Amino acid sequence: MSENRAEARISLANIEHNYRLLCRKAGEKRIVMAVVKADAYGHGAVEVCRRLSDAGATHFAVACMEEAALLRRSGIRGELLVLGITPQELYPAIAEYDVVQTVSSLAYASQLADCGPVRV
Numbered sequence: 001m002s003e004n005r006a007e008a009r010i011s012l013a014n015i016e017h018n019y020r021l022l023c024r025k026a027g028e029k030r031i032v033m034a035v036v037k038a039d040a041y042g043h044g045a046v047e048v049c050r051r052l053s054d055a056g057a058t059h060f061a062v063a064c065m066e067e068a069a070l071l072r073r074s075g076i077r078g079e080l081l082v083l084g085i086t087p088q089e090l091y092p093a094i095a096e097y098d099v100v101q102t103v104s105s106l107a108y109a110s111q112l113a114d115c116g117p118v119r120v
Helices: 012-026 037-042 045-054 065-073 088-096 106-114
Strands: 033-035 059-062 079-082
Touching (some): 045 059
Parallel strands (some): 033 059
């Protein structure tokens, strides 16, 4: 294997610092949503969410229902937005894990409505 491989060194303290900086720049009346999809881009979504929650973060976005479920099972609270389309067999998990589902079309909204009350 090549010795010239890319390497990422992650500092939770730096992630927290950047979050706080963005919050200050956004202003008090704005909510900053931390996008932690793909395991926080490989940095560990649970650890990142815990650190940001301790720093005051209340809103997180993930790519799919499986990521949302993992965060909920790990004790992450607050708003969780699922950015991708959730397959029909996982519709019940939207309510079970109390997540907000992104809606990309009227047809998708109709399908979700047929499964019961969900937040979109």
